[in-house]
Amino acid sequence: xxxxxxxxxxxxxxxxxxxxxxxxxxxxxxxxxxxxxxxxxxxxxxxxxxxxxxxxxxxxxxxxxxxxxxxxxxxxxxxxxxxxxxxxxxxxxxxxxxxxxxxx
Numbered sequence: 001x002x003x004x005x006x007x008x009x010x011x012x013x014x015x016x017x018x019x020x021x022x023x024x025x026x027x028x029x030x031x032x033x034x035x036x037x038x039x040x041x042x043x044x045x046x047x048x049x050x051x052x053x054x055x056x057x058x059x060x061x062x063x064x065x066x067x068x069x070x071x072x073x074x075x076x077x078x079x080x081x082x083x084x085x086x087x088x089x090x091x092x093x094x095x096x097x098x099x100x101x102x103x104x
Contacts, residue, residue, distance in 0.1 A: 002026065005041060005089050007049050007099035019099050020092035024085040027074035031082055034072055035059035041089070042103055050097035056090040 002023040008016040032038040037059035040052035063069060063083060073079050 003028075003041070004104050005092075006102040006104075007092055007096045008102055009096065009099045016100070019096045020089075022085060022088045022092070024081060025074070025077050027077050028072075028082050028085075031063070031069060031072040032059070034069060035062040037086065044101045045103055047101050048097065049093035049099045049101060052101065053090060053093040053097065056086065056093060060086045060090050 003026045004021065004023045006018055007020040009019050010016045029038065032041055035058075037056055040055045040059075044052050060083075063079070063086060070079055073082060
């Protein structure tokens with residue numbers, strides 16, 4: 001089962017509009033815990049994207065600069081996938097800073 005990170009915004013309609021969504025394998029949990037982004041990715045429901053973007057940027061910097069973190073990536077996945085996901089989520093949070101986070 002994949003992990004989904006979604007940003008929604010209330011634009012006056014009956015249902016909030018999804019302005020960003022991405023998903024990845026839950027196998028990256030040890031990596032997310034090590035670089036300090038686990039709570040931002042999994043326990044941030046209802047918070048604003050701008051509230052977690054700094055944490056995500058810091059974690060992204062660590063993933064890109066610490067080659068030893070490869071040991072935390074499961075054999076069925078790749079560091080490239082982890083980077084892609086974290087970069088996309090961070091970019092989404094910066095662009096849509098006032099959007100509300102939904103995770104599952």
